[in-house]
Amino acid sequence: MTKVEITVDGTSTEHEVEPRLLLVHYLRDVLGRTGTNVGCDTSNCGACTIHMDGQSVKSCTVLAVQADGSTVDTVEGLADPVEGEAGWHPLQRAFHEEHGLQCGYCTPGMIMASKGLIEDNPNPSEKEIRDGLEGNLCRCTGYQNIVKAVQSAAAEMRGDTKVEVEV
Amino acid sequence: MTAIDTPSTKNVGITRLRKEDAHLITGQTNWTDNLQLTGMLHVALVRSPMAHAKVTSVDVSAALDQPGVVAAFTGADLADNWAAGLPCAWPVTPDMVSPTHLPIATDEVRYVGDAVAVVVAQSKYQAADAVEFVEVEYEPLPAVVNMEAAIADGSPLADTTLETNKSFTWQKIDGEIDDAFDGAAHITTRRFVNQRLIPTAIEPRSVVCSPPREHAEYTMWSTTQVPHILRLMLALTCGVPEQELRVIAPDVGGGFGSKLNVYAEEALLLVLARKLRKPVKWTETRSEGYQATCHGRDQVQDLSIAFNEDHTIRGLKVELLADMGAYLQLVTPGVPILGAFMFNSIYKMDALSFTCHGIFTNKTPTDAYRGAGRPEATYGIERLIDEAANELGVEPFELREKNWIKHEEFPYTTIAGIEYDSGNYEAATARAKELFDYDGLRAEQVERRASGDPVQLGIGISTFTEMCGLAPSRVLGSLSYGAGGWEHASVRMLPSGKAEVVTGTSPHGQGHVTSWSQIASDALGVPYEDIEVRHGDTAIAHKGMDTYGSRSLVVGGYAVQVACDKVIAKARKVAAHLLEAAEDDLEFDGGTFSVKGSPDVSTTIQDISLAVFAAHDYPEDMEPSLDSDATVDPENFSYPHGTHLCATEVDTETGEVTIRKYVAVDDIGKVINPQIVEGQIHGGLAQGIAQALWEEAVYDEQGNLKTGSLLDYYVPSAADMPHFDLDRTETPATTNPLGVKGVGEAGTIASTPAVINAVVDALRPMGVNDVLMPASPSNVWNAIQAASAGNTDGGAA
Ligand code: FES
Ligand code: FES
Numbered sequence: 001m002t003k004v005e006i007t008v009d010g011t012s013t014e015h016e017v018e019p020r021l022l023l024v025h026y027l028r029d030v031l032g033r034t035g036t037n038v039g040c041d042t043s044n045c046g047a048c049t050i051h052m053d054g055q056s057v058k059s060c061t062v063l064a065v066q067a068d069g070s071t072v073d074t075v076e077g078l079a080d081p082v083e084g085e086a087g088w089h090p091l092q093r094a095f096h097e098e099h100g101l102q103c104g105y106c107t108p109g110m111i112m113a114s115k116g117l118i119e120d121n122p123n124p125s126e127k128e129i130r131d132g133l134e135g136n137l138c139r140c141t142g143y144q145n146i147v148k149a150v151q152s153a154a155a156e157m158r159g160d161t162k163v164e165v166e167v
Numbered sequence: 168m169t170a171i172d173t174p175s176t177k178n179v180g181i182t183r184l185r186k187e188d189a190h191l192i193t194g195q196t197n198w199t200d201n202l203q204l205t206g207m208l209h210v211a212l213v214r215s216p217m218a219h220a221k222v223t224s225v226d227v228s229a230a231l232d233q234p235g236v237v238a239a240f241t242g243a244d245l246a247d248n249w250a251a252g253l254p255c256a257w258p259v260t261p262d263m264v265s266p267t268h269l270p271i272a273t274d275e276v277r278y279v280g281d282a283v284a285v286v287v288a289q290s291k292y293q294a295a296d297a298v299e300f301v302e303v304e305y306e307p308l309p310a311v312v313n314m315e316a317a318i319a320d321g322s323p324l325a326d327t328t329l330e331t332n333k334s335f336t337w338q339k340i341d342g343e344i345d346d347a348f349d350g351a352a353h354i355t356t357r358r359f360v361n362q363r364l365i366p367t368a369i370e371p372r373s374v375v376c377s378p379p380r381e382h383a384e385y386t387m388w389s390t391t392q393v394p395h396i397l398r399l400m401l402a403l404t405c406g407v408p409e410q411e412l413r414v415i416a417p418d419v420g421g422g423f424g425s426k427l428n429v430y431a432e433e434a435l436l437l438v439l440a441r442k443l444r445k446p447v448k449w450t451e452t453r454s455e456g457y458q459a460t461c462h463g464r465d466q467v468q469d470l471s472i473a474f475n476e477d478h479t480i481r482g483l484k485v486e487l488l489a490d491m492g493a494y495l496q497l498v499t500p501g502v503p504i505l506g507a508f509m510f511n512s513i514y515k516m517d518a519l520s521f522t523c524h525g526i527f528t529n530k531t532p533t534d535a536y537r538g539a540g541r542p543e544a545t546y547g548i549e550r551l552i553d554e555a556a557n558e559l560g561v562e563p564f565e566l567r568e569k570n571w572i573k574h575e576e577f578p579y580t581t582i583a584g585i586e587y588d589s590g591n592y593e594a595a596t597a598r599a600k601e602l603f604d605y606d607g608l609r610a611e612q613v614e615r616r617a618s619g620d621p622v623q624l625g626i627g628i629s630t631f632t633e634m635c636g637l638a639p640s641r642v643l644g645s646l647s648y649g650a651g652g653w654e655h656a657s658v659r660m661l662p663s664g665k666a667e668v669v670t671g672t673s674p675h676g677q678g679h680v681t682s683w684s685q686i687a688s689d690a691l692g693v694p695y696e697d698i699e700v701r702h703g704d705t706a707i708a709h710k711g712m713d714t715y716g717s718r719s720l721v722v723g724g725y726a727v728q729v730a731c732d733k734v735i736a737k738a739r740k741v742a743a744h745l746l747e748a749a750e751d752d753l754e755f756d757g758g759t760f761s762v763k764g765s766p767d768v769s770t771t772i773q774d775i776s777l778a779v780f781a782a783h784d785y786p787e788d789m790e791p792s793l794d795s796d797a798t799v800d801p802e803n804f805s806y807p808h809g810t811h812l813c814a815t816e817v818d819t820e821t822g823e824v825t826i827r828k829y830v831a832v833d834d835i836g837k838v839i840n841p842q843i844v845e846g847q848i849h850g851g852l853a854q855g856i857a858q859a860l861w862e863e864a865v866y867d868e869q870g871n872l873k874t875g876s877l878l879d880y881y882v883p884s885a886a887d888m889p890h891f892d893l894d895r896t897e898t899p900a901t902t903n904p905l906g907v908k909g910v911g912e913a914g915t916i917a918s919t920p921a922v923i924n925a926v927v928d929a930l931r932p933m934g935v936n937d938v939l940m941p942a943s944p945s946n947v948w949n950a951i952q953a954a955s956a957g958n959t960d961g962g963a964a
Contacts, residue, residue: 018292029291034201035194037420039369040453044877047369076194085189092192096184099842102850103676104191105370105420111192130885137877139369139421140676142849142914143885 004068008033009077017064024048026064027074035076035108039137046136049109049116050074056116058109058135075108078115090156091115091149100149102140110136114150122158124150178685178695179905182842185681186700187674190418197417199373199388204446207375208237210439211294211449212432213284213301214458215276218312218529218870219325220305222274225284230300235293238443239286239301242271248438250406253494254429256396256649257501259525263335266326266527268494270404270431270438276305277326277493278529279872280458282431287439287447310870314467314488314526325493325527334491334525335500339507341582342518347482351473355555361543362940363465363490363864365874366536367882368675370420371456376436377446384411385440389433392422393713394673396497396650398705400429405437412437416703419675423854424535425460426675427715428497432459454876462864463536465490466503468547470510472555480570482518485510485547491525492532498539499532500525501648505540505634508583512548513592513632513808514570519582529870535715537854538912541633542919549629549920553927554936563924564596567630578901585634585642587806588901591834592630595896599810599832602892608814608828616932621820624827625929627813629921635717635909636805652718653800655710656726658687658734660793662780664773665697668730671711672723673703677911678843679719683727685839686905690731692758692772710798717909720839721805725903726797733795738775741793744786745770745778805900807908809833813921817929822948824860824926826889833913834896837906844910845893851914852891857883858915859922861941930954 001016008031015030027033027050036059039047048059051073059072080087091111094100101107110133117124117132124132129150130143138146190196213225227239246269253268271282284301288294309323316322317332325332348354368390375388385407391397394414402409419426432449439447451459467488473481489503507521538545556566572579574591581587600606605626612624637643640651655671668687672679680700688695701707712718735755742760743750746768753760761769775793778784782791814828831848838844861881865873874880899906919940926942927935934954939946 020292028201029203032203033194034196034198037196037198037370038200039371040877042453042876042878044882045369045453074194075192079193081193088192095192096188099185099846101188101191102678102846103368103370103419103421104188104196105198105368107191108194126890130888134884134886137369137882137884139367139423139854139882140850141846142851142853142891143888144849144891145846147885 002065004064006067007071009074019063019065021064022060023062023064023067024059027059033074033076036074037105037108039105044137046113047106047109049112049136051112051116056113075111078111091153094149094153094156098145098149098152100141100146106136106138110138110146114153117150118154118157122154124154178688179839182840183681183685183695185678186684187678187680198370198420199375199390199417200450202375202388202448204375204377207446207448208287208289208443209291209294210436210447211286211298212282213286213298213303214455215279215281215283215305217276217305217307218279218310219308220276221308222272222276222283223304223306226302227284229302230286230297233293233297233300235289236297237287237289239284239297241284242269242273245271245438246273249404251404253404253431253434254400254497255495255499257498258647259337259500259504260335263500264329264331265334265495266329270434275327278531279870280531281493285435287443310529312528312530312866312868312870314490314528317526317528318524325529332527334495334527336522336524337504338522340520341584342482344482344484344518344520347518348471348473348484351481352476353474353559354471355551355558356471357551357554357937359468359470359547359550360939361464361466361468361546363533364463364536364858364862365457365864365880366423366425366460366463368421368423368425371451371453372426372430372432372460373450374432374436375446375448376440378440378444384413385437386413386415387433387437388415388417390419390426391416392419392426392673392675392715394703394705395671395711395713397429397433401434401437404429404434407437413706416673422675423537424463424539424715427535428461457875457880458531458872461496461534462492462531463533464543465533466543468543470547470551472551474555474559478559478561478566478569480514480516482516483510485521487523489523489525490530490533491527492530493527494532496532496534499534501646502535502540503543504646506544508585508634509541509544510548511582512545513572513630515572516582530866537851537915539716541912542855542916545631545633545916546920549631550923553628553924557931563628571630586803587632588803589898590632590806590808591896591898592808595808595832595834596630596810598894598896599812599830602832602894603812603828603830605812622816622818623929625815625817625925625927627815627921627923627925627928629811629917629924631811631917632806632808633913633916634804634806635912636721636801637716637718638804639802640800650712651800652712652722653798654712654718654722654726655796655798656723656730657796658730658794660734660776662777664693664776666691666693668698668700668727669708670700670702670723670727671708671713672719673711673713674719675714677714677719677847678840682720682839682843683724686724686727687731690728691734717805717911720907721903721909722799722801724839724905724907725801726799728904729797729799730795733797734793737789737793737795738772740786740789741775741779742770745784801902803902805908807833807835807910807913809913809917811917811921813925815922815925815929817926817947819930819933819951822944822951824942824947826856826922829889830892831914831917832894832896834898835910835913836898836900836908839907847910848893848914849891851912852918853883853888855915855918856922859919859940859942861887863941
């Protein structure tokens, strides 16, 4: 067992873990932070996407011990819980308004991957969004409304007056 | 189309943003795998690495010595726990052959992934580790992987306890089929293949079961589309009294038919909770699920269509080989026979013969996958019509138009004997052509062909209908299905004037909470925000037939409407009593009853709810309750239709296919929530296009699944998927009060043939008449090479 200290969504956490424990299992099973999902065992689906030290990563590809000393941000830390809808991140609002989710299982990963994408490229084209989300699979939406949601959130995050996006 | 969310008393027909979303976008979810119960143990299965073998010994003793391991059982250890094998609820013929399907195999394994033992440990890592220490000895048996070989003389058996690899032959003949072909001016004959697919809901399957605590009942949480069916079937399989089992489908992350089943792991966890008296949990890994969760499609179609001189259709012959896999799961044999009603599609004809052979192979069982039988049929007929048009030298639309049912001919009883209530194929087609710029693209195609452009343009058409809204109970009975097709809803009016709607449907992404709120809000006159919809827990929604077959709105939404109408009928009585008026003199609008001509003399549904709760003053001939129950049995299926057009660019030098434009004009009757409907169509299109271009479950000759993980089975991403242009025409259904038709599967059903017709159309000048799915660069390249060598069928024959 190895001790890790990881700051998760602003709270410092400290646990003894097996060296082989995946970060996603640390979040879900050790911390009970089940907002981040697991959809595969081959790092293809992106359901587990989080940010580690500001970079978007698939948390099933990282061991908890590798994240020792890191800051991890998940979908659960995006919104201010006491504010309700008013506290939602622009991406959360956009996924809601543009119907960018159906079952919602891919959504935490999609939102975190989209956040990374917009931080790297504040004004992505439709193609850049599609290519940028290549590592995140959704089986429900056919992606069109996800692309719309990301465009709409990016516009809001840039401070553009909210435009009607048509993709 | 952009979301609107303006408050209004009228909710049906406008986009309401989903009530479901808040917890899903903030990570406050309720997935089965999230559950942590006190004392919970973790389950892992030992699965056969062989497609077919005798199991000569299973030894769990070394596994029991591993850290954290609490118990381990072989199939033989558990054999006495099953009151019955896993159920197949659809015995399509009286003499259907159905192998006994124990959740854990005892002496023979029949596909890679068939379970042979189970390990229970304190953590999931420990359980997974201990699996490696279970020693199993297998004696390999020949694997049956190909359907035609399976029914050839001398084939080894997929199940050595049976005498045949054929489960059933199901036949339906309508009209004089021999006459239709004998006198034909032209006959087109083709073989098409619908490849095997893996549904891949992004949430893996997971089951938690806890033993009785304060109530004498087991509680099972499962990633299921069908909690009600599961409860009944598990009671029968495990010998647990039905009243002592509660099934909860919490948040469920997609299903597409793959969670419409009664799985070995569900039965197993109930038995383990009973044996160990501890809560137990199992969650599949994706690769495990690719073996252990049902696959879809896998059908070989031999089709012939006969025409008159004037190109009207005389008759259609359909002969199918349908791969069941190793066992019959819940509705495995019923899936292909739905084609008996669908191969004729929107076309008029004098005769139809349909024969389906269900074949066992040593592969993962197949079962419903989005569309279930109708995508296969639609693919067959829409490909065949294109091939016939080519042979007859007519425009593919011209041949369709000549033969389809005209809008003035509805209601129309088809050759298969079912009545299409309404439709307008002309209107949907006209709109699709306009949106697509059909004539413009055809002109460009002519130019590109003339210039010898290595990248050729193809245009694919799919004019489809489907039968959904499963289903009128008497029809299901006539098809030997084990249950009815009704749906249940109840409405509870709360003293504060708010309402709870309880539905027997079990959504997993479809937005029922939102849509049912819209229906109930308009019907009750209770604000949308004041309605809560409850579902997916047999202790709360005690009665239901669940969610599959695009049935939820057309049957379940209908039940909600009827239940609301019953509340209002009772409320009217109370209103008349309180206002001292005759019931007939009352008007009801937007939640207010008022006396005709004296609008000030009024009361509201909220006031009436409180008055009935207080029960100080109510009509003598009724109970003090507005609550209602409704169980509706649909009088007919639902027949959405539409015209989809696809333009593909096909690189004749590399075989690469790119979708340039995709137009879908769907007619699903009246719409409750346009945004949700669009989402359903988008998702459906993506799955149908994925079948056409990317996905295929591949087995080798030994029965190993070569596409055993998401690394090898290609589920498309946003980068692969084209943009879709959508529109709707609206021909209301006449068989339910909402005028709605099903939409969950329409996109999938329509899109696969649209894409392949476009690919073949692009290559037609090169002599290509078929391309095997998926139309990967290699399959396209092979079709081009075969055509240049004089073989034009793409390799199907
Ligand atoms: S769970 Fe991490 S990529 Fe699939
Ligand atoms: S919303 Fe279901 S997988 Fe994306």
